[in-house]
Amino acid sequence: MQKKKISLHLLFSVFFCIPFVISFTSIFAVFAVSKAEAQPRGAAPVLSFGTGAVWSTSTYQGADNNVIAIPLIMFSGEQFFIRGTGAGMHIYKDERLSVDLLGKYRFEAYEEGDSPSLVGIKDRNGTVEAGLAAQWRLEQAVLSCQFFTDLLNEHGGQEINLRIKKPFRWRMFFVAPYLGVSLHSDSFSNYYYGVDASEAITGRPEYDLGWTANWQAGMALRVGLTQQIMLNTLFGLEILDQEIADSPIVDQDMRFFGMVGIALGF
Template identity: 25%
Template sequence: MKLSILALASTSVIAISTAAIGQEQDEELRFGLGGAVVTQDEGYKDVGSETQFVPAIAIEYGDFRLLGPYASYTFFKTDSFELAATGMLRLDGYEQADGDIFKGMEDRDMSFDFGLEAEIDTDFGEFGLKYTQDVTNTHEGYEATLSYGLPITVEKGRIVPYIAASYASEDLTNYYYGVKANEATADRTFYQVDSATNFEVGVSSDWFFGQNHMIKADISYTSFDSSIKDSPLVDKSGTFQVLLGYVYVF
């Protein structure tokens, strides 16, 4: 579960640095370095919320971006549309030592997911569509996400309220939230998770101070599909995240 926090934090914080340094010429090498304090409760039973400091690094060169566990290459773009190939480490998972509920279970590992991402900018806001597929035979599933954000420019910053819906295949959800027959106990029954559609609502904000300093403050809540909420590993209706980060742009 700590790994999932790392993924959220590094991806979110690093996105700031590329936004800031994106003001320079496209073919220049850009570099940002920073970190974030992030608090998250993933919804697993008797585990609770965790707060961690997470370092973050960003590298951008032309249409290529490396954002911590996330990399992308934009191969088609216009003034209002972008299409990119994406690869990311899905840092979800757990070990037995992460909580009593996991004792006697097999570890659930991270995966590398590859896919496509599209972004459309309109007068009514930003629309996004993303599809990723496990290419490491870990969870062997896929996920598709549709998002909408409404950017609001303010003095020295930008605020983006957003909503998103993510459809995760049965293979993916069952790997991270299911209980196998050989893992079942009197307190942890066998459970096969179906595919799931989770809904997220949040506010993302970026604050700029000069040419080199950025602060990011985000808050979000993801509501679990009933197939996840009914898992014997879960005792909450969803997961929340609060993030405060800083990036220095070289």
């Protein structure tokens, strides 16, 4: 029976958000269009509250899958917003292009007690990251690019997310399938998937990674049960870079993730 891990300190998780924590990332960062993203400039702020749960399969050897309870909070104003696991400010915004300053907390972390294969490895911690994001709304799709860097020097690296999604609306239904890739610097990759010389033992050799690329695909679905109450779901797949899959502390080459929640909008 899988061990469920409940965490109520995820105060800024919102529509279609995983985190990957999905350990997250990685997960992370998902890109279904929220009401906040669709809000025209000059419109009244959007606010919603709710609750939900996210789950993901573990990539680390012997570690349990994750189930995490989350509050769903989203706010979008003229200049500032709360979205996903962080918040931001619009630098530029028109009908086609938006450029934002972003800040977020990365929950991706593990402790040596999470798995027998991690015993003797130093705990990996979450961190605060900041960066820039740009989003282009085309006729048939939405393209986005995000860049984040570590402010607390935990992993000391960078992440670049490239996404394409195709939103569909039909009455009270909103569907957004997406494809994307997340690029991670060598410092990031080694922090979460590498093995230092001091951590190497028989069966767990020293392991060093370069830049890595994880591919993702999934679908977000929002259903308006009433004018104010929304059911939000997301499910997806992440294919790990071969260097990550070959790590001696990893025993999977992909992970699945999902989210379900209900929120009241104002």
